């Protein structure tokens with residue numbers, strides 16, 4: 201069987217002969233595999249029916265609560281699901297609302313100048329059960345506030361616009377979080393659960409209470425040309441969180457958040473292990489990311505269902521605490537493997553590349569301390585960093601060291617005299633990396649075992665051909 205890594209090889213090594221051979225016989229790998237996800241452009245046929253939120257009595261004065269108009273409009277548009285679907289049009293104005301649900305075959309379209317504003321009254325947000333792969337609310341045990349725009353078991357949903365805005369008005373939630381006065385875990389702005397064929401595009405998303413976009417247990421998710429931001433000091437705000445989801449594309453987005461910009465997750469300790477749904481086949485390209493207190497590209501720390509086949513390319517990371525970070529801890533189980541990060545420019549980042557096996561808390565005391573996570577086959581290549589303080593910080597787990605870390609063609613300008621690399625319980629190889637990595641990452645170049653994209657050629661290509 202052809203490995204998904206072969207696609208990466210094709211993309212990056214430009215082995216023309218191989219490409220020709222594979223292109224004919226295995227077009228399917230591009231669909232099925234590593235990073236082809238963004239090449240599957242969603243077809244956005246216009247919906248045959250469209251109604252304006254005005255027809256449901258909505259008032260766009262920024263003061264009138266429009267939860268009922270949104271709920272009624274969606275209820276009405278349900279009847280068009282088997283007639284090609286419908287569009288809910290939101291004209292210019294300030295549309296205050298509490299949380300509402302979407303339906304299948306629906307396009308929510310926010311016109312230029314239209315802003316959906318999240319109510320700052322928690323009673324306008326329903327409380328729902330915790331996600332099964334987390335077992336409890338992330339921040340407060342028990343239930344959690346439902347997201348502002350919520351989808352559950354839907355197909356073919358588009359949230360888009362002509363650069364309309366969704367403003368979560370997160371400041372009150374950040375304050376309650378900081379003061380520990382939340383009654384339930386904070387809501388996200390857009391959450392889709394157990395849904396497929398989801399598009400979020402051409403929007404501006406501001407001030408999420410917690411996460412801005414959270415696809416969980418979803419397939420075929422395309423997030424394109426979305427600008428997401430929250431203030432630097434907003435506590436633990438995250439831009440895009442693909443969570444136990446597969447076949448996800450994130451492209452042409454600008455994300456600047458208090459904590460992480462993009463964070464890939466898959467459940468928490470024993471709950472995530474039991475649920476057993478990985479995040480896989482994720483392609484991220486042409487994104488510009490800032491993360492004030494966390495990481496621009498974070499993997500974990502909740503990763504108990506596994507994270508694999510992730511391809512990040514041609515992106516810019518700036519003004520952040522950490523660039524790329526893998527986080528996990530004992531008790532998580534799961535894995536993070538077969539991840540390729542390529543052609544990244546980093547500016548003003550404190551730690552460029554980090555991996556830690558000692559990060560994150562547990563949902564309760566029922567986790568299995570012997571459930572050791574695995575980090576294996578991670579390739580970073582083509583990274584240029586300016587004004588970096590720490591080049592790499594790797595702290596693996598003694599009984600489960602991080603292995604097959606491959607660093608190639610990486611040049612980081614370090615602004616300090618501190619030791620550029622910190623390494624423990626990690627093994628890997630490096631090639632054209634400056635400053636020179638720690639000895640653990642300078643194994644005799646047995647690249648065939650260390651570099652994920654090379655492994656695919658030597659190991660599995662032969663049988664495919």
Ligand SMILES: *[C@@H]1O[C@H](CO)[C@@H](O)[C@H](O)[C@H]1NC(C)=O
Nearest residue numbers: 271300301328350351352393
């Ligand atoms: C919205 O969907 C959730 C499931 O995610 C459900 O529990 C809730 O009852 C729905 N709310 C409305 C108003 O339909």
Ligand SMILES: *[C@@H]1O[C@H](CO)[C@@H](O)[C@H](O)[C@H]1NC(C)=O
Nearest residue numbers: 361362363364402403425452
């Ligand atoms: C991105 O969104 C902006 C504003 O809505 C629009 O002008 C532009 O054409 C979009 N670009 C792409 C590539 O869709």
Ligand SMILES: *[C@@H]1O[C@H](CO)[C@@H](O)[C@H](O)[C@H]1NC(C)=O
Nearest residue numbers: 313362363364365403404427
């Ligand atoms: C989109 O809207 C945001 C906020 O209203 C604005 O700052 C930004 O410049 C707009 N982008 C484009 C491409 O029009």
Ligand SMILES: *[C@@H]1O[C@H](CO)[C@@H](O)[C@H](O)[C@H]1NC(C)=O
Nearest residue numbers: 321322323376381382383384
């Ligand atoms: C928490 O619940 C109590 C009791 O219902 C209520 O008085 C308080 O306003 C709530 N706090 C928040 C931040 O929602």
Ligand SMILES: *[C@@H]1O[C@H](CO)[C@@H](O)[C@H](O)[C@H]1NC(C)=O
Nearest residue numbers: 244360361399401402424425
């Ligand atoms: C985004 O907007 C641009 C410009 O209007 C349009 O061409 C494109 O199809 C839109 N893309 C998506 C995915 O909505």
Ligand SMILES: *[C@@H]1O[C@H](CO)[C@@H](O)[C@H](O)[C@H]1NC(C)=O
Nearest residue numbers: 520547548549550587589615
């Ligand atoms: C260098 O990066 C740090 C963040 O690590 C930032 O605080 C500082 O302002 C940057 N220096 C310059 C000259 O941009």
Ligand SMILES: *[C@@H]1O[C@H](CO)[C@@H](O)[C@H](O)[C@H]1NC(C)=O
Nearest residue numbers: 542543544581582583584609
């Ligand atoms: C090294 O990385 C830089 C930056 O991504 C890229 O421009 C260059 O082509 C790479 N060189 C090789 C030999 O791959």
Ligand SMILES: *[C@@H]1O[C@H](CO)[C@@H](O)[C@H](O)[C@H]1NC(C)=O
Nearest residue numbers: 643644645646647648649650
């Ligand atoms: C290189 O890695 C391969 C595959 O893991 C292994 O079989 C081989 O013995 C290694 N060679 C050296 C010199 O370490």
